[in-house]
Amino acid sequence: MAEFGFNEHHQNEVINYMRFARSKRVLRLKTIDSCFEELKDSRLVDETFTVDEVKEMLDGLQVVVRGEVEMELINTAHTNVLLLRQLFSQAEKFYLRLQSDISELENRELLEQVAEFEKTDFKTTDKINQETSKPKLAPLNEGGVSELLNKEISRLQEENDKLKSRLRTLESQAMSALDEKTRAERALKDLQKVQGEQQEISSLEDTVAALRVDYERSVSANAVSQKDLQENLIASKHELLRVQEQLSMAEKELEKKFQQTAAYRNMKEILTKKNEQIKDIRKRLQRYEPNE
Numbered sequence: 428m429a430e431f432g433f434n435e436h437h438q439n440e441v442i443n444y445m446r447f448a449r450s451k452r453v454l455r456l457k458t459i460d461s462c463f464e465e466l467k468d469s470r471l472v473d474e475t476f477t478v479d480e481v482k483e484m485l486d487g488l489q490v491v492v493r494g495e496v497e498m499e500l501i502n503t504a505h506t507n508v509l510l511l512r513q514l515f516s517q518a519e520k521f522y523l524r525l526q527s528d529i530s531e532l533e534n535r536e537l538l539e540q541v542a543e544f545e546k547t548d549f550k551t552t553d554k555i556n557q558e559t560s561k562p563k564l565a566p567l568n569e570g571g572v573s574e575l576l577n578k579e580i581s582r583l584q585e586e587n588d589k590l591k592s593r594l595r596t597l598e599s600q601a602m603s604a605l606d607e608k609t610r611a612e613r614a615l616k617d618l619q620k621v622q623g624e625q626q627e628i629s630s631l632e633d634t635v636a637a638l639r640v641d642y643e644r645s646v647s648a649n650a651v652s653q654k655d656l657q658e659n660l661i662a663s664k665h666e667l668l669r670v671q672e673q674l675s676m677a678e679k680e681l682e683k684k685f686q687q688t689a690a691y692r693n694m695k696e697i698l699t700k701k702n703e704q705i706k707d708i709r710k711r712l713q714r715y716e717p718n719e
Contacts, residue, residue, distance in 0.1 A: 444510065445545060448503075448506075449545075451499070451502070451503070451506075452499075455495060455496075455499040458495055459492055459495055459496075462488065462491045462492055462495065463488070466484060466487075466488050470484050511527075521576050521580075522580065522583075
C-alpha cells in the first residue's frame with residue numbers, strides 16, 4: 428500500500444475499512460447463494476418444466492437477486508458517505524477543507540493496485556492480527572501536532588484580527604473619501620449653478636441694454652415726431668383762424684345782402700306786428716289777473 432503514499436496509521440485505517448467491506452460483501456454473496464438454494468429446494472422438484480414455468484422461476488429469482496444487489500449497493504454508498512462524514516468532521520475541527528476528485532474513483536490503474544493489495548498484503552491472518560495488535564497513534568489533539576496547529580490557528584486569528592482592523596480603517600477612510608467626494612460634487616453643482624445664473628444675468632443685461640437703445644431711439648423718433656406735430660398743429664390753427672375769419676366775413680356779407688332783400692323787409696314787418704300783438708295780449712291778461 429506504500430504506492431498510495433499512506434503513512435502507517437492511515438494504512439491501518441484502510442485495512443480496517445477493507446475488512447469491513449469484505450465481510451459485508453461475503454454476507455451479501457451468501458444471501459444471494461441462499462436465494463438460488465431456496466429456488467432449487469422449493470421449485471426444482473419435478474423432472475420436467477414447461478417454458479412458462481422456467482420463465483416464471485427465473486423472473487422470480489431475478490427480482491430477489493436484483494433486490495439484494497440493489498440493497499447492497501445502496502448500503503455501500505451510504506456507508507461511504509458516513510465514512511466521509513467522519514473524515515470531514517475531523518478536518519473541520521482543525522479548519523481544514525478536504526477535496527475529492529470523483530473521476531479518480533474510476534481510475535483502472537488505481538483500482539488494480541487496490542485489488543493487488545487485497546490479494547497480497549491483506550491475505551494472511553498473521554498480518555491482520557499483527558495490524559490489530561499495533562497500538563493506535565495518539566489523536567492529533569493530544570500531541571505536539573495539536574499544539575502546533577493551535578499556535579498556527581492563534582497566529583492566523585491574530586492576522587485575521589489585524590486584517591479586520593485594517594479593513595475597518597480602510598472602510599472609514601473610504602467613507603471619509605466618499606463624503607469628501609459628495610461635498611466636492613455638491614460644491615461643483617453649486618458653482619455650475621452660480622455660473623449659469625451669471626450667464627443668465629449677463630444675458631439679461633444685454634437684453635436690457637438692447638431695450639434701452641431701442642427706447643432711446645424710440646424717444647428720439649418720438650421727439651422729432653412731436654416737434655413735427657406741434658408745427659403742423661400751429662399751422663392748422665393759423666389756417667383755422669383764417670378760415671373762421673373768412674367765414675365770418677362771408678356771413679356778414681350774406682346778412683347784409685339778405686337785409687337788403689324785400690323778403691327780409693316783409694319778414695321784419697311781420698315780426699314787428701307780431702310783437703305788438705303779443706304786447707297787447709299781455710296787457711289784457713294783466714287786467715284780468717287780479718279778479719281771478
